[in-house]
Amino acid sequence: MVTAGQIAPAGSGFLPRAGLDALIALLEDDGRRVIGPTIADGAIVYDEIHAATDLPLGYGDEQAPGRYRLHDTGGERAFGYAVGPTSWKAWTFPARVPIGTAERDQDGHLRFAPVVADPPPVAFLGVRGCELAALRIQDRVLAEGPAVDPDFVARRRSALIIAVECTVAASTCFCTSMRTGPEIADDAADLVLTEIAEGFLVRAGTDAGRTVAERLPLVAAGDEQTSRGRAAVAAVREAIGDPVALDGLAGRLADRLDDPKWAEIAERCLACANCTLVCPTCFCTSVGQRSDLDGRASVTERTWDSCFSGDFAKVAGGTFRGRREDRYRQWLTHKFSTWVDQFGTSGCVGCGRCIAWCPVGIDVRAELAAIAPPPTRRSIRSAPVAAGGPGEFITARIDSLHPETPDTTTLVLADVHPAIAEGAPGQFVMVTRPGLPAVPISISRYHPAAASIELSIRAAGPATATISGLAAGDEVGLRGPLGRGWPIDQADGRDVIVVSGGIGLSPVRPLVDALLDERDRYGVIRIFHGARTPADRPHADDLATWADRPDVELATTVDRADEAWPGAVGVVTHLFDQARWAGREAIAFVCGPERMMQATAAVLLDRGLRPERVFVSLERHMDCGIGLCGHCQMGKAFVCRDGPVFSLAELGSNFGREGV
Amino acid sequence: MVTPGTRPTVGVVKLTSCDGCQLTLLDLEEELLAIADRFDLVDFPEASSSRSAGPYDLLLVEGSISDPQQLERIVELRARTTTLVAIGACATSGGIQALRNWGEVGDWSAAVYPQPELLAVLDRVTPVGDHVQVDAELRGCPISPTQLREFLAALLVGRRPRLPDEAVCLECKRRGIPCLLVTGDGTCLGPVTRTGCGAICPSFGRGCYGCFGPREQPNVASLASRFVAGGLGPDEAGRRFGFFTPLAEPFRAAIPDSPVRPPEEAPHARNA
Numbered sequence: 001m002v003t004a005g006q007i008a009p010a011g012s013g014f015l016p017r018a019g020l021d022a023l024i025a026l027l028e029d030d031g032r033r034v035i036g037p038t039i040a041d042g043a044i045v046y047d048e049i050h051a052a053t054d055l056p057l058g059y060g061d062e063q064a065p066g067r068y069r070l071h072d073t074g075g076e077r078a079f080g081y082a083v084g085p086t087s088w089k090a091w092t093f094p095a096r097v098p099i100g101t102a103e104r105d106q107d108g109h110l111r112f113a114p115v116v117a118d119p120p121p122v123a124f125l126g127v128r129g130c131e132l133a134a135l136r137i138q139d140r141v142l143a144e145g146p147a148v149d150p151d152f153v154a155r156r157r158s159a160l161i162i163a164v165e166c167t168v169a170a171s172t173c174f175c176t177s178m179r180t181g182p183e184i185a186d187d188a189a190d191l192v193l194t195e196i197a198e199g200f201l202v203r204a205g206t207d208a209g210r211t212v213a214e215r216l217p218l219v220a221a222g223d224e225q226t227s228r229g230r231a232a233v234a235a236v237r238e239a240i241g242d243p244v245a246l247d248g249l250a251g252r253l254a255d256r257l258d259d260p261k262w263a264e265i266a267e268r269c270l271a272c273a274n275c276t277l278v279c280p281t282c283f284c285t286s287v288g289q290r291s292d293l294d295g296r297a298s299v300t301e302r303t304w305d306s307c308f309s310g311d312f313a314k315v316a317g318g319t320f321r322g323r324r325e326d327r328y329r330q331w332l333t334h335k336f337s338t339w340v341d342q343f344g345t346s347g348c349v350g351c352g353r354c355i356a357w358c359p360v361g362i363d364v365r366a367e368l369a370a371i372a373p374p375p376t377r378r379s380i381r382s383a384p385v386a387a388g389g390p391g392e393f394i395t396a397r398i399d400s401l402h403p404e405t406p407d408t409t410t411l412v413l414a415d416v417h418p419a420i421a422e423g424a425p426g427q428f429v430m431v432t433r434p435g436l437p438a439v440p441i442s443i444s445r446y447h448p449a450a451a452s453i454e455l456s457i458r459a460a461g462p463a464t465a466t467i468s469g470l471a472a473g474d475e476v477g478l479r480g481p482l483g484r485g486w487p488i489d490q491a492d493g494r495d496v497i498v499v500s501g502g503i504g505l506s507p508v509r510p511l512v513d514a515l516l517d518e519r520d521r522y523g524v525i526r527i528f529h530g531a532r533t534p535a536d537r538p539h540a541d542d543l544a545t546w547a548d549r550p551d552v553e554l555a556t557t558v559d560r561a562d563e564a565w566p567g568a569v570g571v572v573t574h575l576f577d578q579a580r581w582a583g584r585e586a587i588a589f590v591c592g593p594e595r596m597m598q599a600t601a602a603v604l605l606d607r608g609l610r611p612e613r614v615f616v617s618l619e620r621h622m623d624c625g626i627g628l629c630g631h632c633q634m635g636k637a638f639v640c641r642d643g644p645v646f647s648l649a650e651l652g653s654n655f656g657r658e659g660v
Numbered sequence: 661m662v663t664p665g666t667r668p669t670v671g672v673v674k675l676t677s678c679d680g681c682q683l684t685l686l687d688l689e690e691e692l693l694a695i696a697d698r699f700d701l702v703d704f705p706e707a708s709s710s711r712s713a714g715p716y717d718l719l720l721v722e723g724s725i726s727d728p729q730q731l732e733r734i735v736e737l738r739a740r741t742t743t744l745v746a747i748g749a750c751a752t753s754g755g756i757q758a759l760r761n762w763g764e765v766g767d768w769s770a771a772v773y774p775q776p777e778l779l780a781v782l783d784r785v786t787p788v789g790d791h792v793q794v795d796a797e798l799r800g801c802p803i804s805p806t807q808l809r810e811f812l813a814a815l816l817v818g819r820r821p822r823l824p825d826e827a828v829c830l831e832c833k834r835r836g837i838p839c840l841l842v843t844g845d846g847t848c849l850g851p852v853t854r855t856g857c858g859a860i861c862p863s864f865g866r867g868c869y870g871c872f873g874p875r876e877q878p879n880v881a882s883l884a885s886r887f888v889a890g891g892l893g894p895d896e897a898g899r900r901f902g903f904f905t906p907l908a909e910p911f912r913a914a915i916p917d918s919p920v921r922p923p924e925e926a927p928h929a930r931n932a
Contacts, residue, residue, distance in 0.1 A: 295813070310825055
């Protein structure tokens with residue numbers, strides 16, 4: 001036993017090896033589940049432990065690209081190995097969690113409710129320097145806004161962190177380059193342990209850590225013990241070296257999007273997604289429904305997803321990242337480059353999991369070195385996020401419906417929450433029903449005084465077809481308004497050009513409404529619309545109304561005319577590429593199929609418009625709508641949060657690039 | 661597509677197969693009553709002696725086409741069916757019996773049967789989709805009860821069923837199973853195989869056998885190279901792709917001595 005005179009001050013000191021059981025026991029006495037390293041399936045994983053003997057005592061690991069083996073090295077060391085395949089995100093951000101429920105009650109009304117996690121207190125034992133950095137990155141992405149994941153926040157708050165400084169390195173480690181380890185600062189965790197031959201040097205970094213340390217059988221650490229601990233950690237730093245040239249890396253990668261080496265990597269890459277799922281910071285998820293057979297009740301579930309899956313970037317017309325090289329490039333450039341633009345730090349902590357657990361041994365350190373040179377950076381503005389998390393829907397009622405085109409229906413919604421009914425032109429909502437996946441739909445008209453909005457929905461898949469087929473009186477769930485709409489304030493005093501294709505007229509209709517509401521603020525307003533056929537023209541009444549106004553110049557065209565069509569035939573750019581207006585001071589808003597927007601943008605730039613005053617509305621796979629799930633990323637931008645409206649200047653060379 | 665709110669008529673038929681896939685329907689024990697309530701199971705010999713010749717709103721077809729009668733039957737069934745779903749590895753990509761395509765049928769039957777002349781079988785085993793339009797596929801040997809339930813629930817609600825085409829690896833990692841290709845020298849087809857089983861085999865320390873067939877964007881060449889690096893000969897590595905779904909591309913092409921398919925057997929469009 002320890003006498004009072006030997007107790008070290010302020011929760012620091014030396015813990016003899018036998019004290020590890022006391023530590024685990026008192027954490028359990030405090031009501032915490034203790035999660036720590038243990039051996040399962042030939043690897044050291046993190047799982048619940050109850051005693052020091054559950055730890056991999058005496059075990060060491062051998063790690064190399066695509067290879068992991070355990071060795072019983074004898075002895076008593078509890079932390080004589082590097083990180084394994086599990087990361088703490090399995091507890092802070094579990095692979096599968098319910099986030100909301102939806103049901104139809106007995107009167108037929110829809111009820112949506114978020115599921116809020118109430119996790120039991122846990123203690124993480126054995127968190128390494130790289131892993132502390134990973135938790136801080138998760139905090140930045142998931143808890144510090146603008147969007148917040150309440151499930152993560154609850155789980156993260158419930159965890160006491162007991163860190164361990166590394167005294168061995170694997171060949172896959174590169175924390176030194178990423179500046180995340182192996183040393184751990186006093187205040188980086190609740191408690192910090194450093195293992196030496198006879199036990200553990202202990203430092204408390206927080207009040208919570210001190211209240212644990214005060215109950216441990218600590219004795220004062222000798223200077224010689226402390227310096228042995230420091231030397232062991234320094235030897236790890238020395239062994240790892242500095243394999244990744246971090247300075248300027250983000251910029252160098254951003255300049256290498258067209259490098260032929262992406263395709264070479266893709267010949268080896270299995271696109272199996274292991275790298276992203278073992279990564280302690282990758283946060284991409286998908287939200288899906290589990291419904292009962294009647295579609296009366298459903299649970300909305302969030303699961304880990306990956307940018308390496310084909311469905312991940314899929315929209316009704318196909319996937320934006322069809323090739324493996326697109327997916328590998330998305331992952332590597334996000335991790336090391338665009339993550340910096342989005343969150344202010346690299347997304348990589350140098351833990352080396354993606355190297356060891358790649359079945360074909362692709363080594364990011366080598367690939368980064370192969371795809372390198374000079375830095376540039378651009379910034380993107382983010383919209384303030386309006387409405388809540390991915391599980392939080394609000395019920396609205398369908399007041400009436402009318403067909404716009406053979407495949408598009410306009411729903412007029414009533415009882416719409418004021419936050420949505422008072423949204424901005426160009427914003428969108430996620431629309432759902434119990435059992436249906438939520439789909440992003442642009443708001444095609446606002447009636448704020450009537451608590452009403454209009455949604456024009458093209459039946460592109462079963463969910464949109466089902467919603468289009470609902471009847472007046474039916475209800476839907478809405479979440480929004482989401483995204484950054486058209487920057488109307490920038491149109492003040494300028495000539496305005498609005499170009500839309502097909503159903504792309506719907507997202508610009510509230511823009512035109514707003515322009516006409518305050519007509520004298522703007523110069524000449526020119527509206528152009530193109531459709532495949534006369535029958536495919538949505539909002540025909542509005543087009544007719546605008547055509548009649550003397551203060552609007554409207555021109556429309558169709559790709560294929562019928563005999564009754566009196567107007568122009570051809571692509572929409574033909575309507576203005578011969579026109580005699582100068583665009584230098586004009587502002588343009590463009591919405592339609594991506595190829596139509598590319599062609600339009602090219603002609604507008606030719607006519608003198610500046611890239612910062614040509615705005616396009618992008619379509620991407622949007623799942624959460626608030627920049628949390630990762631599906632809609634395009635370079636550094638989350639299209640749902642930072643867009644869907646972007647200027648050509650913001651998009652840079654990504655606009656029109658295949659596979660981003 | 662089934663009209664939401666109606667009670668669809670369902671038939672379950674088998675061709676050359678073991679019945680394991682259709683029994684998966686009976687494995688949905690807790691929901692059998694709800695299924696029987698929402699669907700009119702007009703023809704399901706494993707469950708009821710009452711039979712029907714159709715028409716069927718939904719027909720679940722198990723098994724591959726191995727003899728001339730099956731060829732006629734599947735065309736007739738298709739004509740009486742609104743939504744035809746191929747269930748299981750045999751129906752979707754030949755099944756184990758399709759491995760006989762790698763030899764001569766006469767040699768096999770002479771080796772197995774005392775009077776092979778009594779047999780009337782086709783030279784080649786083929787999946788259902790080679791002969792008729794297939795509206796959806798449920799993969800696996802056997803199919804997953806979870807996916808079958810999801811398919812039925814989605815059909816009733818009128819949404820697209822969640823039948824992801826990603827690799828088995830994602831489910832393996834979600835379950836916290838360390839990658840078998842990294843912890844050992846064995847083979848695992850998880851990186852090229854479509855998910856849906858719940859990573860059953862890796863959870864018992866066995867590499868994936870690929871019974872759900874290829875995923876989207878399978879990199880068979882790279883995985884085969886990995887097997888060779890792990891100690892297999894090139895032919896042996898290729899044969900690993902030829903267990904349960906040998907006719908599914910690009911698994912078929914990776915199997916050594918793949919027979920060339922005659923052009924008239926070109927498959928119909930098949931997707932879920």
